[in-house]
Amino acid sequence: MPLDPVSVASRVEAFAAACRRAGLKTTPQRAEIYRELARTEEHPDAETLYRRVRKRLPSLSLDTVYRTLRMLEGRGIVSRMGTIRERARYDANTERHHHFVCTRCGLVGDFHCEALDTFPPPVEAGTMGRVDSIHVELRGVCRACQQKRKRG
Ligand SMILES: [Zn+2]
Ligand SMILES: [Zn+2]
Incomplete structure (x- = not known):
């Protein structure tokens, strides 16, 4: 990309x-x-x-x-x-963002989501230390890999 x-x-x-x-x-x-x-x-x-x-x-x-x-x-x-x-x-993207990771080809895509940025840290994680930022990684199959699979 x-x-x-x-x-x-x-x-x-x-x-x-x-x-x-x-x-x-x-x-x-x-x-x-x-x-x-x-x-x-x-x-x-x-x-x-x-x-x-x-x-x-x-x-x-x-x-x-x-x-x-x-x-x-x-x-x-x-x-x-x-x-x-x-x-x-x-x-090179140092702005706050999150990642979509394709588990087949390893593609990593950036996306921005204000709702995730302002999501309060889960209390369960708070017992482990101070949370400075939240980075969410979504895993799945990217569109290109889905197409490949459809074509067989
Ligand atoms: Zn992929
Ligand atoms: Zn990134």
């Missing part, structure tokens, strides 16, 4: 502004890694980003991709999905 060029451009612009605020240099490598993340809604992992960006920057190393993503995550410029143990997948 590639994003439309206008949205990509505004994400890239926001990235440059966030780097300036954080006092980070926007090196060509950082900019390319971010641009690749910004142009998709796939929530790719570091290896996927590495394979794609390497086509344009052959000198790029996987280690640089990991370090860049961790650094950007630490500054709140990108967000990371899932828990520590899973293979981390990254997201």
Whole structure:
């Protein structure tokens, strides 16, 4: 699912502004890694980003991709999905949002829902600690996979 060029451009612009605020240099490598993340809604992992960006920057190393993503995550410029143990997948969408995950093909789609954002944390979870935000992950079968199944 590639994003439309206008949205990509505004994400890239926001990235440059966030780097300036954080006092980070926007090196060509950082900019390319971010641009690749910004142009998709796939929530790719570091290896996927590495394979794609390497086509344009052959000198790029996987280690640089990991370090860049961790650094950007630490500054709140990108967000990371899932828990520590899973293979981390990254997201250029740092606005509050929720995910639809396809259990067949692994597609992760973003959706916004104010009702979920303002949903009070369940009391059952409150005994475990302080709740800072609620992120809902819906699992199911995406439309493309449903079509595939119908066609046999
Ligand atoms: Zn699917
Ligand atoms: Zn997302």
